[in-house]
Amino acid sequence: MxxxxxxxxxxxxxxxxxxxxTESSGRTVDPAIAEADLAALRRDGYVILENLLTPQQLAEIRADVLPLLARTGRNDFEGHATQRIYSVLNKTRSCDRIVDHPRVLALLDRLFLPNYLLSMLQVINILPGESAQMLHTDDSFYPIPRPRAALGAATIWAVDDFTADNGATDIVAGSHVWGDRLPGEDAERAPVVMPAGSCVFFLGTLWHGGGANRSADPRLALTAQYCEPWLRPQEAFTLSTPREVVREVSEDIRRMLGYSIxxxxxxxxxxxxxxxxxxx
Ligand SMILES: O=C(O)CCC(=O)C(=O)O
Structure with a gap:
């Protein structure tokens, strides 16, 4: 009607x-948990959500993505000793829970307007010897002056444990409220140490970057990023995702790919x- x-x-x-x-499955999360996550996020600019994936889910992700890892980055930002996989939804179903985990959606539901969008989904494998990535924010390409509310948010999921020296994401706590200020050389960058299966959720205004990998092993992770529904996502999912894939994914993911108004x-x-x- x-x-x-x-x-x-x-x-x-x-x-x-x-x-x-359609309603987000973030509504299945206990509101007390979601509100506590949100309070930490608003205070620090990030919150660590521990142990959300099972060992079996991690094994499936690893089995599917490791064979797809190939070339290293094309510039200092992508990282010359970092491997990335783009267009992940078109290559495997094993990473879907990274995108639509209810605990993540419960935060997105509270931050953004309904029908917020998936902006990016990427595998990031930081190899031994990689240097620290330049600090950046993920919504700085939207040319709206700071300080302001975040226009997007990101998760980085540890598939390997994130340790102090294996390339764990560095964050600058509290920098989400900065105006024009840029982090200096001596910026307080600190690694997000967390066990495999956990994610760090941070606001698009938070300064962060991939850490230096001083260990002997690669650091495997996935990042899913989201934006307000009135913004253009980084990945043009409506162009890149075949309709048979759109039919296969969850309604949460379908809505976030742009099958929503x-x-x-x-x-x-x-x-x-x-x-x-x-x-x-
Ligand atoms: O891999 C990481 O830990 C962070 C990478 C990142 O922020 C990026 O490439 O935009």
Whole structure:
């Protein structure tokens, strides 16, 4: 049934007739846990969510992604001793829980407007000998001055344990509230030490970077990044993801790939809900 639109306020609602807005599985998380995660995130700019993946899930990820690792980075930012896999959803289903873990969605539900989007999903394997990556923030490419609310957020998931010397992500705690300030050479960068199966969730405004790998072993991780539903994601998922893959993933992931509408019209296809493209 068509929604009634008689004022500008109605345009902010869900106008879809057939494909109504779907609820995030973040709602399955105990609100007390999600609110505690959120309080830490707002205070420090990051929060560590420990032991969310089982050993079996980690083994499946490892088995699927290790054979896909090949060339090293093309510049200092990607890292000349770092291997990356892009377009992960098109290559394996084993990383889906990285994208749509309810504990992560519960935070995203509280930070962003409904139908926030997946902006990036990438495997990052930092090899022994890699130097520290330049510090950066993940939403600085949206040209809106700081200080401001984050326009996106990121997770980095440890597939190997993150230790003080194996390339664990470095963060600058509290830097999410900085204005124009840039971290200096002596920036307080500190490694996120956490066991495999955990993730660090941080705001798009937090300064961070891959750590130097001074150990003898690679450091395998995945990053999933998200953005407000009115922004352009880093990866053009609607162009790169074949419809058979879109049909296979969870409804949470489908919505975050762009099979959703930010009211009233952002994301429409030929004036209709994009899910019509998935009809037989
Ligand atoms: O791999 C990491 O720990 C962080 C990498 C990162 O922030 C990036 O490549 O944008």
């Amino acid at each position: 068509a929604a009634e639109v008689s004022s500008i306020v109605d345009l902010a609602g869900d106008l879809a007739g057939t494909y109504r807005r 930010h009211p009233p019209f952002i994301g429409q296809v030929d004036g209709m809900h994009p899910k019509r493209l998935l009809e037989p």
